[in-house]
Each structure stands twice: as C-alpha cells, then as structure tokens.
Amino acid sequence: MTQINIGIIGSGGMARHHLARFAPMETAAVAAIASRNAQTGTQLAKAHETPFIADWHRLVECEDIDGVVICTHNDSHGEIVLAALQADKHVFVEYPLASDVSEGETALELAEKRGRVLRVSHPEAVSNTHKALKQKIGELGDLLLASFVRLTPGRGARPEILFNLPVSGAPAHFFIYHIYPIVDFFGDAASVKKNAVYEGLRENGQYDRFVNTLTVEFERGGIGQWTWAGGIAINAAEEHERYVLTEGTISDAGGEWHCTTPAGVTPLSIPDSPQPTLQELWIAEIRDAIHQPPCFADASVALAAVRISLASGA
Ligand SMILES: NC(=O)c1ccc[n+]([C@@H]2O[C@H](COP(=O)([O-])OP(=O)(O)OC[C@H]3O[C@@H](n4cnc5c(N)ncnc54)[C@H](OP(=O)(O)O)[C@@H]3O)[C@@H](O)[C@H]2O)c1
Incomplete structure (x- = not known):
C-alpha cells in the first residue's frame, strides 16, 4: 500500500x-x-x-x-x-x-x-453526537434560537497565546470550534452583531479578562447567540447549549443532551457506530x-464560521 x-x-x-x-x-x-x-x-x-x-x-x-x-x-x-x-x-x-x-x-x-x-x-465530521444532533434538529421544525455560553476561569496553559488579540484574534475567533457546529446545523449568517469587553488590555494585545458576545440572524431564519467569558471567578469551565425549534428544544445539561417537546423530556439517542x-x-x-x-462541504462550513468569528472584531 x-x-x-x-x-x-x-x-x-x-x-x-x-x-x-x-x-x-x-x-x-x-x-x-x-x-x-x-x-x-x-x-x-x-x-x-x-x-x-x-x-x-x-x-x-x-x-x-x-x-x-x-x-x-x-x-x-x-x-x-x-x-x-x-x-x-x-x-x-x-x-x-x-x-x-x-x-x-x-x-x-x-x-x-x-x-x-x-x-x-x-x-x-467524525462525531456521532454531532450527527445525532443534526438529525434531531431536522425533525423539530424551524430554528427560533441557538444559544451557546462558555465561561472559563483561567487563562489556559499559554495565556500569552489565548488572551492575545494579534496572535489568536478575538475570543470568538479562538473559540471558533463553538461556531462551526452551529453553522453546520443552520447555514450562513445574514447579519452579525458583536460586543467585546477586555479588562487589562495592554499595548501588545494581551489582556486578563474578557466577555465576547455574538448574535447572528441566519439566512434561513432564526437567531444564533454565543457568549464567551474568560478569566472569571469560577472553579472550572462551564458550557450551556440549547436549540429552540418550533416543535421542541434540545439542550445540553451537564454533558447529556435532552429533547423537550409537548410530549415530555427524552434523552437524545446517540449511536455508538465506529468512526x-x-x-x-x-x-x-x-x-x-x-x-x-x-468534497469541500466541511471546508465551506469552516469558512462560513470564519466569516462570523471575524465579524466579532478585536
Ligand atoms: N483541534 C483542537 O482540539 C485544538 C486544541 C487546541 C488548539 N488548537 C489550535 O491549534 C493551533 C496550535 O495550538 P497549540 O495548542 O498546539 O499551540 P502551541 O502548543 O503553542 O504550539 C504552536 C507551535 O507552532 C509554532 N509556531 C507558531 N507560529 C509559527 C509560525 N508562524 N511559523 C512556524 N512555527 C510557528 C510554535 O512555536 P513557538 O514554540 O516558538 O511558539 C509552536 O511550536 C492553534 O491554532 C489552536 O487554536 C486546536
């Protein structure tokens, strides 16, 4: 071979x-x-x-x-x-x-x-959870709201890299891996709004603490919102993710995905197929x-995510 x-x-x-x-x-x-x-x-x-x-x-x-x-x-x-x-x-x-x-x-x-x-x-591309989410999202009607929040306490192992605007870009760009999956579900953004606050921002672009938010309107309808906050007073990183669709919601509670519809709450079924x-x-x-x-489908989504993350500006 x-x-x-x-x-x-x-x-x-x-x-x-x-x-x-x-x-x-x-x-x-x-x-x-x-x-x-x-x-x-x-x-x-x-x-x-x-x-x-x-x-x-x-x-x-x-x-x-x-x-x-x-x-x-x-x-x-x-x-x-x-x-x-x-x-x-x-x-x-x-x-x-x-x-x-x-x-x-x-x-x-x-x-x-x-x-x-x-x-x-x-x-x-190789995640069973992502595939299961995509399928369930397809069953629950139209998007109303996709909401993602990540709070992180420290500045990571190499804070001079992460909390550094010229090297990594704004937090939304560094955390683009939270944008990509949502763009893969819902497609391109028609508009993007941002807010960014940096505490302790120095001339070299390094900073101590941040809050960065993005709100998009998807071309197909529905709102996407991301919030990242870093260097804040918590013990360990926290993430909250929720999809609100016309026929039900899907949310990540403590690492487990649940679907809520008028019929009740059920865990998201994730296949165990080898990837x-x-x-x-x-x-x-x-x-x-x-x-x-x-095939350039994944690369096109990656580019659409870059369009959103860079709209967050520095
Ligand atoms: N897929 C994932 O799960 C994941 C997780 C973490 C990070 N990332 C991404 O992966 C990338 C690397 O992260 P990392 O954690 O590996 O960083 P890292 O540990 O700091 O390593 C980066 C390496 O690239 C070298 N380098 C940087 N800029 C260069 C340039 N212009 N020319 C040549 N060499 C250069 C660095 O050299 P020096 O030692 O001189 O700095 C270092 O050897 C980042 O873009 C990050 O966002 C992905």
Missing part, C-alpha cells in the same frame, strides 16, 4: 496530538517536521525519527511531501494554507482555517482548482482524490 507522506508544521501541543495519531497509521508516513521553535522542533523530529526543517516554506516545497499538517498559531494558518496549496499539497489545518476572510476564500478556490484536499480540524479519526479521514480523502474531486 503506497503511503501518503506528510509534513507537520509547528511543534507544540496540537503537533504532538496529530503526530501521535498519524505515526501508527500504515497509510501515512511522517516525512518532516518544521517549526520556528528549534528546541521543541528538533526534539519532536528526533522522537519520530524524521528530519527537522527550521523554515516551513522549505517543508511546503519538498517534492516528496504529499500533505501538510498545520499546527501553528492562528495568525499564520491562512498564509501557510495558501503556500501549501500553491505547492500542490493536500492540507490539514488546525482551526481556524484563516484569520482573514479573503485568505480563506482563496484557499477554497485554490483547493478546488487544484483538486487538493482541504480539511480543517473540526471534529464534527475514523480525523487524521484517518484526511488520509482516506487524499487517496480518494486520485480518482474523484475532493
């Missing part, structure tokens, strides 16, 4: 996460790792017995690399995605797809034109791309 040669860009948490999944696959081989961080980059390359390349531009140009896995910070995703596609590589990029809408649009156009697979690392990993899915898509044009 011919292996797909992949190059990893970045040598932090997500690079390690993806490497751990690609390394045991018989259909993929890690051909090089690039990072601006020579220390963690060389360590990771040594651990995977693969060459370290300091400059990601050189990795992207390597002729024997078929696909590029982008695990850098948000501010460089778009540039690296475009360079990789221009070099005719397949792309797997950590979310967000880009931090500039036109970069994201160009990426989709390039991928389509060149027949390259463009997958953004949104896990819903590939995202990494396996991407490699399978690359192999399929030899015979048929790739």
Whole structure:
C-alpha cells in the first residue's frame, strides 16, 4: 500500500496530538517536521525519527511531501494554507482555517482548482453526537434560537497565546470550534452583531479578562447567540447549549443532551457506530482524490464560521 507522506508544521501541543495519531497509521508516513521553535522542533523530529526543517516554506516545497499538517498559531494558518496549496499539497489545518476572510476564500478556490484536499480540524465530521444532533434538529421544525455560553476561569496553559488579540484574534475567533457546529446545523449568517469587553488590555494585545458576545440572524431564519467569558471567578469551565425549534428544544445539561417537546423530556439517542479519526479521514480523502474531486462541504462550513468569528472584531 503506497503511503501518503506528510509534513507537520509547528511543534507544540496540537503537533504532538496529530503526530501521535498519524505515526501508527500504515497509510501515512511522517516525512518532516518544521517549526520556528528549534528546541521543541528538533526534539519532536528526533522522537519520530524524521528530519527537522527550521523554515516551513522549505517543508511546503519538498517534492516528496504529499500533505501538510498545520499546527501553528492562528495568525499564520491562512498564509501557510495558501503556500501549501500553491505547492500542490493536500492540507490539514488546525482551526481556524484563516484569520482573514479573503485568505480563506482563496484557499477554497485554490483547493478546488487544484483538486487538493482541504480539511480543517473540526471534529464534527467524525462525531456521532454531532450527527445525532443534526438529525434531531431536522425533525423539530424551524430554528427560533441557538444559544451557546462558555465561561472559563483561567487563562489556559499559554495565556500569552489565548488572551492575545494579534496572535489568536478575538475570543470568538479562538473559540471558533463553538461556531462551526452551529453553522453546520443552520447555514450562513445574514447579519452579525458583536460586543467585546477586555479588562487589562495592554499595548501588545494581551489582556486578563474578557466577555465576547455574538448574535447572528441566519439566512434561513432564526437567531444564533454565543457568549464567551474568560478569566472569571469560577472553579472550572462551564458550557450551556440549547436549540429552540418550533416543535421542541434540545439542550445540553451537564454533558447529556435532552429533547423537550409537548410530549415530555427524552434523552437524545446517540449511536455508538465506529468512526475514523480525523487524521484517518484526511488520509482516506487524499487517496480518494486520485480518482474523484475532493468534497469541500466541511471546508465551506469552516469558512462560513470564519466569516462570523471575524465579524466579532478585536
Ligand atoms: N483541534 C483542537 O482540539 C485544538 C486544541 C487546541 C488548539 N488548537 C489550535 O491549534 C493551533 C496550535 O495550538 P497549540 O495548542 O498546539 O499551540 P502551541 O502548543 O503553542 O504550539 C504552536 C507551535 O507552532 C509554532 N509556531 C507558531 N507560529 C509559527 C509560525 N508562524 N511559523 C512556524 N512555527 C510557528 C510554535 O512555536 P513557538 O514554540 O516558538 O511558539 C509552536 O511550536 C492553534 O491554532 C489552536 O487554536 C486546536
């Protein structure tokens, strides 16, 4: 079986996460790792017995690399995605797809034109829960309100990255993985309104505490609302999610999904069917791309999510 040669860009948490999944696959081989961080980059390359390349531009140009896995910070995703596609590589990029809408649009156009697979690392593509929610939403009529709230106490393991506007964008952009699933359910937004408050905001774009809200009107009707608050006085992160539809509601209470209709409250039934990993899915898509044009449905949703997250501004 011919292996797909992949190059990893970045040598932090997500690079390690993806490497751990690609390394045991018989259909993929890690051909090089690039990072601006020579220390963690060389360590990771040594651990995977693969060459370290300091400059990601050189990795992207390597002729024997078929696909590029982008695990850098948000501010460089778009540039690296475009360079990789221009070099005719397949792309797997950590979310967000880009931090500039036109970069994201160009990426989709390039991928389509060149027949390259463009997958953004949104896990819903392989999630039974997401599929069950999508089906149930389809059974409960029209959307009235989709509401998502996340409260987070600390500033994470690397606060200089998360609470940092130039590197990660506004919280809505950093937390785009809360926007993607709702856009996958309800489609594009016709309008977006935002509010953002940053406490302790410094000249370099770092801050201590935030509240960021987004309200959209979906083109198909219904309202979507997201609230993120961070650096606040709670012990552990909390999330609340609710879909209010004309025939009933679906809500996430303490990690369990329930549907409420005039007939009563029932737990959402989630099938236990085996799913590939995202990494396996991407490699399978690359192999399929030899015979048929790739599908860009997920990448289009990722781009629609970027349009909303960037409308949150900084
Ligand atoms: N899918 C998920 O579940 C998930 C979870 C968390 C994060 N993410 C996303 O994954 C991405 C990476 O997050 P992480 O937690 O892995 O961050 P991280 O641990 O800080 O690692 C980022 C790595 O990329 C390197 N890097 C950053 N910008 C670069 C550039 N322009 N050129 C070359 N190398 C660069 C960093 O070098 P330095 O060491 O020099 O900074 C570091 O090695 C972020 O976009 C984040 O939003 C996804």
